[in-house]
Amino acid sequence: MALIELRNVVGGYGGAPILNGVNMAIEQSDIGVIVGPNGAGKSTTLKAIFGLLRVTGGTIEFGGRNIANSLPDALVPIGLSFVPQEKNVFTTLSVEENLEMGAFTRRDDFKDTMDWVYQMFPVLAEKRRQPAGELSGGQRQMVAMGRALMSKPTLLMLDEPSAGLSPRYVIEIFETIMRVNKEGVGILMVEQNARQALAFASRGFVLANGQNRFTGTGAELIADPEVAKSFLGG
């Protein structure tokens, strides 16, 4: 059984639907990457899963139950986590406080998880007392991911984690995502750096006009001449 499965999801912000039947299935071992042109509904898909916009049709099954239109404070405790693209750290809070906020829904001792996050991002351990707003773009992205990992999710969703980062950091972030995945966290992410992201994706989804156009492993999509021509810039 898939970790998360979207069937014919329709949804939007109240006006005309932006998603017109999105289908997706991700295993916990997967790295799923959503690519597509602007306005295709990539970020919207993640927000629909996370209850940030209204789902009017279809089902979103996570861990065996339909979670469509559930709110984040119900989704985080059952293992879903989301890193928005922008403004994804609490700038006035220290790095450590940012991580604590990621564990807000947990009432157990989360010291182990924090150590685990610091192990993954050693630079954050050094700056734990510093306000997150003073960190560089790449480090902020680490804080954002660390915050999302503090709830011990089984599925981590990332909205364009490489946006605005220098090429060196893009590679570093992608490597980190692969490392997180190896630790048993399913990944579903939206990426602009389509070719680079699909290269390590076990599941790739090409969206256009709020619908799936192509689905396959990352390698298959890169090899598909039609995908390459229309969506990966030749």
Add this chain to the structure above:
Amino acid sequence: MDELIFFINRVLISGTVLGSIYALGAIGVTLIFGILRFAHFAHGDMMTMGAFIAFVLAGLCAALGIVTPLPTGFVVLPVAMVIAAFLALGIDKGFYAPLRKRGAKPVTMLIASIGVTLMIQGLIRLIFGSGTRSFYDTEPKDIFRIDMSAFGGTRPISITEPQVLMFVVTALLVIALHLFLTRSRLGKAMRAMADNADLAQVSGINTALVVRVTWVIAGSLACVAGVMLALDVALMPDLAFNIVLPIFAAAIVGGLGHAYGAIVGGFLIAFAETLAVFNWTAVLRPLNGLLPEGMALPANLALVPTEYKLTVAFVILVVTLLVRPTGIFKGVST
């Protein structure tokens, strides 16, 4: 020496009292703005409401013949704070929450809070009449006089018992608030939500709970500020409505959404006001001897006449908005 004592009595003590009141009021305004993003105009009337609650409780104590070692206003304060906190929650649930649910703009919320202002004032007038009352009808106000003759002063430093208690209570509340915001899970969540409400929601923070905690803190601190104001001046229906401007000025000068900024802003505005209306002649009188024959300092050398005290806060507010719109501490912007 007498000049210094006069300065301490007139500026230091009354400035600190006023600063405590402004700070406690401004903390509420700034927290509500940080979490709910609107200017809570009815905050002054929440203060007045708190003062009347304490007044009723104090009257109840007197009627029951309970004699307290401290001024009754302070003894009943914790109970009044709890009642005021519940009333604040009720006001939010009844008036602001329904608007929030419909996604009302901050301007709509502001107008609604003006409505709440009129309502609270009307209710208070309805129940208590529009006259002035005093906490000291039933008990005397103890005044401590610190003898300064050892330092060559002929007059004592005088400070009333309520004033001493005000400093203590304010200091305790500010420390408690600081510990809450920096140590507790909910306090940190409150700062997180003021920082970035969307991300707080995404993190799974129970934002409705944070909103409730905000009202509890804002409401109970407003109650304390109101009681202090009533103890310092007198109790009347428009008691705190008149100081809404300096309180908002304090919150803005300190940086909206920033609790520590509100404290700094509160004392800054209070001392600016006190210094502006202070009669400097009283302190500078010894200089008269240095002046040439036939010249003397004018009898009243205040920067601003007392009745124009309010303009001081207004001027500081305007200058802040022009020079540093985000306040002393970088506040949140809308």
